[in-house]
Amino acid sequence: MSVPTAELQALVARPLALADTGLSRHFLTELMLKHLYDAGLLTARQLMQRLALAGPVLEELIEFLRKEVMIDVHGQGFDKRELSYGLTQRGRDTAIDAYARSGYLGPAPVPIQRYREVVAAQTVHHTQVTAGTLNRVFSGVVLKDALKQQLGPAMNSGRAIFIYGPAGTGKTYITQKLTGLFTDTCLIPYAISVNEQVIALFDPLLHQPVDSAEPSPNLMLNQGHDPRFVRCKRPEVVTGGELGMDMLEVHFNPVTKEYQAPLQLKANNGIFIIDDMGRQRATPMEIFNRWIVPMEEKQDYLTLGAGRHFQTPFDQILVFSSNINPLDLADEAFLRRIGYKIYFGFLQADEYGRIWQQVCAEKGIRFDPALLEFALTQLHAGHQVGLRPCHPRDLLGMAQDRVRYMDGDAAVLDIESLTWAWDSYFVSLNAEVEMSSTTLNRRNDHV
Incomplete structure (x- = not known):
């Protein structure tokens, strides 16, 4: 069963004070200064939308920055009713220094501990797959009953799945339809913060936002879930022969000075399909060895610059698909860790x-x-x-x-x-x- 919307909103209630964000005032003021440096002038409403912070939190930041003479106030519009904010010279210098350390420019991130809590609350393994659900998703698809009897329980098991068989037997088509078994949604943060190092997580190519019934943000809005999260369909991440070991680690762009989340982090609360297993840039054993700890412990260990390690949840249905015999790809010790090995053969x-x-x-x-x-x-x-x-x-x-x-x-x-x-x-x-x-x-x- 999926977690009710009200419970998730309670878990990620909109922060109404700076302390509720889980981030320091220093971090948030630097992020706000970078936004002002990027845009020139911004109203309080625009700042709130850019930072995904409620009015009371923004007011705290504005008050502090005005006292520190880093921003000044400008009139905007014909009647001068809506104020806008711009940088002073001191504010510009601080923003440039902040950019030199981190190029991230987006909504305020979510602390890693809060992210762990949200992932656990909306785990994909609480979604029960029944025979009726599976038959509905595969209605009109020619699929052996024996395969359905394996796929359904496998999706409920919480364990990795290995699908194999000759080329052209429908493995890729069937595995990609498995996401249709999930009709609920989950909350995905724009970014997460690890000791205030920001890792961009939301990916518009992989995450599909759903329409929200919430009203658009305004300065004093205090209802609804934390806007640092996006309500999306459960993720479906599919990779094939292009997969390299670097795609499974945090990527740092030295030009933009930004961290990007690896594929498995983007797949949390959803499904991660590795297609054409055995044809990747990395060897099969390199890829399999990478998954041993996450599969057993349901958590992953990643590294930031300077060798700093941190732990993230590993909450996804991991599916390997190959037209190569599994015994030619991995040893028995690894295959034992995979709950279901499902063979796709020729048709009658x-x-x-x-x-x-x-x-x-x-x-x-x-x-x-x-x-x-x-x-x-x-x-x-x-x-x-x-x-x-x-x-x-x-x-x-x-x-x-x-x-x-x-x-x-x-x-x-x-x-x-x-x-x-x-x-x-x-x-x-x-x-x-x-x-x-x-x-x-x-x-x-x-x-």
């Missing part, structure tokens, strides 16, 4: 036929039982090629491409066009032999 003829009919409907192709029978008996059986979920879409699409090129009716396919698609789709054995012979001759040319 009736399952293949259902996908074939679905693709015909999607592409506006008139379904011809005889053409399907030809594909099953003459093409697949004749060439001893297993039935994979990707084949109907690829073969029918290519056959339709040829019919369009021949200026025919794209809704009607025949044996000739399907055979042409088959020959174009699969690597020819004769071509393999010729290419191998050519390669050998070229090598001999250099002898």
Whole structure:
């Protein structure tokens, strides 16, 4: 069960005093000065929106900075009713010094301890997956009942999942649909603070905000959850062959002087899918060894500059997907730590036929039982090629491409066009032999 909205809002109530933010006055005044340095002049409303702080907290900061002669007051607008604030020379010098230490310019961060509490309160493992939920998400998807009986309990287990099988058997498609099992939301901070070193966490490419019913901020608003958090759909982070070990550590940009959270931190309270396992820039054992501690302890250990270590929660469903035998990727000691190993194999003829009919409907192709029978008996059986979920879409699409090129009716396919698609789709054995012979001759040319 997901945590009720009211409870989460109580956990991250809007700070109404500086002490409630969990951040020091020195840190917040420097962040405010950087915003003023960046914008020139800002009203109190604009500062509150930029810093994600309520009016009472902002008033404390403004009062302090005015006493320290770091900001001054300007009139704005025709009637001069709304005041704006700008930097004095002392304020500019302080802002430049602050920029030299940290280039972060965004909403006030959330202290790491508060972040840990919020992640624990909205853990993804409290979301119960039932057979009804899974059937709803995979409605219209051709998926063996045996696989459903494994996927459902695996999602409830709280343990890592290893999905494997031949290429083209639907592993990536199915794993990415798993996030549909989560219909609730979670709160994700714009940034977290570790000893007032800021790590940017919210990523608009990975986190999908949901519409909020809260009114827009105003100077004295004291209701609703802490605006330093964004209410989002549960994260879905997918990475493949591009994954490197550096992407699993805190990244520091020496030019902008900003820290960026690693992928697993951005995936907290959601699902993290590592696709095409075994084809990453890092070796499989490097990646697997990286996950041993987080999987067992449900927490991760990261490093900031100068070797400073800190602990973060590891609250996510970790899914590995590969078309390589797991025994060729990891040893038994690691595989024991993974709760579920789920095999995606070839289809039966009736399952293949259902996908074939679905693709015909999607592409506006008139379904011809005889053409399907030809594909099953003459093409697949004749060439001893297993039935994979990707084949109907690829073969029918290519056959339709040829019919369009021949200026025919794209809704009607025949044996000739399907055979042409088959020959174009699969690597020819004769071509393999010729290419191998050519390669050998070229090598001999250099002898």
